[in-house]
Amino acid sequence: MRCFALTLLLPACLAFQLPFRVPFFTKNVTADELDQPTVVKGSPRIAIIGAGAGGSSAAFWISKAKERFGVDVEVDVYEREDYIGGRSTVVYPYGNTSLPPLELGGSIFVAANKNLWRASDEFNLTRREFDAGAQTGVWDGHKLVFSFGDGWWDTIKVILRYGMLSPKNADSLVSGVIKNFLTLYSSATPKWDNIADLAATLGWSDLVSNTTADFFTQRGVSKKFTYEVIEAATRVNYGQNVDAIQALEGACSLATTGARGIEGGNYQLFERFLNHSGANVHLNTKVVSVTEASSSSHHWAVKTSAGTVEYKAVILAAPFHSTGIEISPSLAAQIPKQQYVHLHVTLLATTSPTPDPAYFGLPAGAKLPNMMLTTYEGARAGGKEPEFNSLSYHGQVREGEWAVKIFSKDRISDEWLNKLFLGKVGWVLRKEWDAYPQLPPTTVFPPVKLDRGFYYVNAFEPLISTMETETIASRNVVDLLLNEEFGSSICGSRISPSDADEAHTAGQTTSNDKDFVIGWDC
Ligand SMILES: Cc1cc2nc3c(=O)[nH]c(=O)nc-3n(C[C@H](O)[C@H](O)[C@H](O)COP(=O)(O)OP(=O)(O)OC[C@H]3O[C@@H](n4cnc5c(N)ncnc54)[C@H](O)[C@@H]3O)c2cc1C
Ligand SMILES: *[C@@H]1O[C@H](CO)[C@@H](O)[C@H](O)[C@H]1NC(C)=O
Ligand SMILES: *[C@@H]1O[C@H](CO)[C@@H](O)[C@H](O)[C@H]1NC(C)=O
Numbered sequence: 001m002r003c004f005a006l007t008l009l010l011p012a013c014l015a016f017q018l019p020f021r022v023p024f025f026t027k028n029v030t031a032d033e034l035d036q037p038t039v040v041k042g043s044p045r046i047a048i049i050g051a052g053a054g055g056s057s058a059a060f061w062i063s064k065a066k067e068r069f070g071v072d073v074e075v076d077v078y079e080r081e082d083y084i085g086g087r088s089t090v091v092y093p094y095g096n097t098s099l100p101p102l103e104l105g106g107s108i109f110v111a112a113n114k115n116l117w118r119a120s121d122e123f124n125l126t127r128r129e130f131d132a133g134a135q136t137g138v139w140d141g142h143k144l145v146f147s148f149g150d151g152w153w154d155t156i157k158v159i160l161r162y163g164m165l166s167p168k169n170a171d172s173l174v175s176g177v178i179k180n181f182l183t184l185y186s187s188a189t190p191k192w193d194n195i196a197d198l199a200a201t202l203g204w205s206d207l208v209s210n211t212t213a214d215f216f217t218q219r220g221v222s223k224k225f226t227y228e229v230i231e232a233a234t235r236v237n238y239g240q241n242v243d244a245i246q247a248l249e250g251a252c253s254l255a256t257t258g259a260r261g262i263e264g265g266n267y268q269l270f271e272r273f274l275n276h277s278g279a280n281v282h283l284n285t286k287v288v289s290v291t292e293a294s295s296s297s298h299h300w301a302v303k304t305s306a307g308t309v310e311y312k313a314v315i316l317a318a319p320f321h322s323t324g325i326e327i328s329p330s331l332a333a334q335i336p337k338q339q340y341v342h343l344h345v346t347l348l349a350t351t352s353p354t355p356d357p358a359y360f361g362l363p364a365g366a367k368l369p370n371m372m373l374t375t376y377e378g379a380r381a382g383g384k385e386p387e388f389n390s391l392s393y394h395g396q397v398r399e400g401e402w403a404v405k406i407f408s409k410d411r412i413s414d415e416w417l418n419k420l421f422l423g424k425v426g427w428v429l430r431k432e433w434d435a436y437p438q439l440p441p442t443t444v445f446p447p448v449k450l451d452r453g454f455y456y457v458n459a460f461e462p463l464i465s466t467m468e469t470e471t472i473a474s475r476n477v478v479d480l481l482l483n484e485e486f487g488s489s490i491c492g493s494r495i496s497p498s499d500a501d502e503a504h505t506a507g508q509t510t511s512n513d514k515d516f517v518i519g520w521d522c
């Protein structure tokens, strides 16, 4: 029953690595100098705004074209924070770097996420399993409606409650989505300047334009299964209910079987992308505006807290409305206002091996699932909504002390934590994220290309919002940019699918089809 691995567990990792040093601006500039654009002599330059999954991988893809075809270009990456990784970053319990780090944002990826999988291989980063032995419960705010693990008895329990057909049909719908998703790594991958076209090409239009609830219930999945099991997945992964979120993200929420994370933190993938790219990384450097350059046409003046530099092309790799970047009104008007889910993440360390069973209406000493998910069904029936989206134990901080992660819509108070963990809370860290887009069914997406030489990676997010898909979106953007401005691409001049087949059968590539990943193997 592979669709039951609805886990987003955070393991305790024993190893960690210190990040490498990245250069950043130390020179102070005057207000006058800030506005005076610098035209850097030498190679044409590209600016990348944001050093998360999208921006760091964009730099990496560009470096592949430099390496393979000698594309003459210099890359500057601007990041307003003092770290690489954006929504993927770690914290240490008690701020003690001797203890295993915990993911504060993006935590898991799967084998079908071929760029991150391949990157962890190439960069010698260790993947850790997440869902081993997880017991999952579904809480509706009043009662524990269901709980299951991965044993045979749990499979029987699932069948007794939901029947055979619903899990099977849900699973085959998810498999269909994954199958089409994988074409994005083949040499015949579509390239797109319009997300709606891409969705249509991949056969995803119905998914994206319907709610998860409508889509699944119209295809042989019972209401009970949809509103309990699938909703538990959409609520933990995207903080949204099945009658609100579009069905492509609903399907992605279920595709977490075999979840992995990088030991020591996923952010290391993004550090390595940048490190291997040879780009100039400017941390603590906020971009304030991107405007047309006056000196030469189709160039862009990027103004940051450290000065203004002119670029042949700009890649925006952050959600536009969260950047505070000023662009011309006509450019800004193209980007539909996008709401993000404002998520409260509460991490804590507790010596209580489980939450208080009494809170869940269970007798003292009752065994509780280590991963508590939620459904909105209690509220639909007129009751109160669960006070959290998910609450999960993530292994030991040290002997006799556990790490717990809570996702919620509202702030979780100290009193509540003390009640739930019987006064045994040693450390708490709270973080609020604009975590992922609100994803109602839609047919309208932001443009991938805002103007000549100005591209937008996060246009992809309202379709699917994950670390992996940001690396796919950046690959596409880099290909468009290299094509239009440099007459090149990541894999050089286009080869047709039939040429690619010939190349493979002639043994010109070292990988077989199954392992082939476009951009890496070309
Ligand atoms: C709690 C949580 C859990 C998640 N779980 C998962 C998961 O398990 N698996 C998964 O795949 N995804 C998960 N996600 C989603 C995933 O983290 C994101 O989709 C992905 O990391 C986005 O990458 P990005 O590079 O597009 O954006 P970001 O990571 O947001 O990077 C954008 C960067 O741009 C910088 N920036 C913004 N404005 C400016 C400016 N004006 N000047 C300079 N720099 C600027 C920001 O500081 C940021 O570093 C989760 C997210 C959250 C918050
Ligand atoms: C830059 O300015 C800060 C304060 O604004 C000052 O502390 C610092 O020494 C200056 N650095 C340089 C290199 O001038
Ligand atoms: C950090 O954790 C280690 C391992 O448990 C412990 O030995 C050390 O004393 C801790 N450091 C501080 C400052 O608490």
Ligand SMILES: *[C@@H]1O[C@H](CO)[C@@H](O)[C@H](O)[C@H]1NC(C)=O
Pocket: 122, 123, 124
């Ligand atoms: C990864 O390890 C292999 C084998 O030990 C080595 O050949 C390779 O250079 C390493 N790659 C990186 C990026 O460190």
Ligand SMILES: *[C@@H]1O[C@H](CO)[C@@H](O)[C@H](O)[C@H]1NC(C)=O
Pocket: 205, 206, 207, 209, 210, 218, 441
């Ligand atoms: C929803 O799916 C149905 C088929 O299942 C399709 O006909 C329809 O166009 C989709 N979109 C909307 C908005 O209903």
Ligand SMILES: *[C@@H]1O[C@H](CO)[C@@H](O)[C@H](O)[C@H]1NC(C)=O
Pocket: 020, 021, 022, 023, 274, 275, 276, 277, 278, 279
């Ligand atoms: C990459 O990391 C190494 C150390 O691991 C460092 O010496 C080098 O300067 C880094 N390169 C870039 C481009 O940041």
